[in-house]
Amino acid sequence: MRLADVQFSSRENAVVARLSGEIDLSNAQHISAALLEATPNTSLALVLDLTDVTYLDSAGIQMIYRLREGVRARAQTLRLVVPADSPTNDTLRLAGVAQHVQTIGTVDEALSELT
Numbered sequence: 001m002r003l004a005d006v007q008f009s010s011r012e013n014a015v016v017a018r019l020s021g022e023i024d025l026s027n028a029q030h031i032s033a034a035l036l037e038a039t040p041n042t043s044l045a046l047v048l049d050l051t052d053v054t055y056l057d058s059a060g061i062q063m064i065y066r067l068r069e070g071v072r073a074r075a076q077t078l079r080l081v082v083p084a085d086s087p088t089n090d091t092l093r094l095a096g097v098a099q100h101v102q103t104i105g106t107v108d109e110a111l112s113e114l115t
Contacts, residue, residue, distance in 0.1 A: 003021050003022055003024075003026065003027050004019050004020065004021040004022055004023045004027055004031055004053065005019070005020050005021055006018070006019050006031060006034060006035070007020075008038050010043075011047075011107075011111055012111045012114060013042075013043060013044040013045075013114070014043055014044055014045040014046070014047050014110075014111060014114055015035075015038055015039045015040075015043050015045075015046050015047065016047045016049060016107055016111075017035050017038065017046065017047070017048050017049065018049040018051070018052070019031070019048065019049065019050055019052065019053050020052035020053065020054075021052070021053065021054060021055075022053070022054055022055040022056075023053060023055065023056050023057070023059070023060035023063065024055065024056075024057045024059055024060060025057065025059040028059040028060050028062065028063040029059075029063070031063060032063045032066050032067055032070075035048070035067060036067065036070045036071075039071065039074075039076065041074055043076060044076060044077065044114050045071070045076055045077040045078065045079055045110075045114050046067065046071050046076060046077075046078050046079070047079045047081060047107060047110045047111065048064070048067065048078065048079070048080050048081065049081040049107055050080060050081060050082050050086065050088045051081060051082070051083055051086060053086070053087075053088045054087060055087070056088050056091050056092070058095075061091070061092070061095050061097060064078075064080065064092075064097060064101060065097075065100070065101075068100065068101050077102075077114070078101055078102075079101075079102055079103075079104055079110040079113070079114075080092070080097075080101055080102065080103045080104065081103075081104055081105070081106060081107050081109075081110050082103045082104075082105070083105050083106075084105060089103075
């Protein structure tokens with residue numbers, strides 16, 4: 001089991017956080033706090049790239065909803081990058097997350113929708 005790693009970059013007034021590995025009860029709260037801390041108030045959005053996430057449980061889904069509320073409170077948006085063929089896509093679809101948080105196939109598409 002490889003717990004999640006997070007890499008941050010800034011592009012076009014947004015923070016892009018690329019996660020890889022597993023997101024579960026053991027690390028979801030820590031990841032959420034790190035993501036919000038790394039997103040300054042001046043950013044338009046947090047783009048969460050889940051392309052390389054291999055496992056996401058209910059704690060990870062709750063993390064996404066907490067992130068959405070956290071950035072919304074700062075007048076920012078949350079975009080999820082989830083390719084159609086990724087294992088995470090099925091998890092999020094079955095949990096109904098796409099009805100509440102915009103999911104997009106690539107980081108470039110997510111950023112282009114912000115402008």
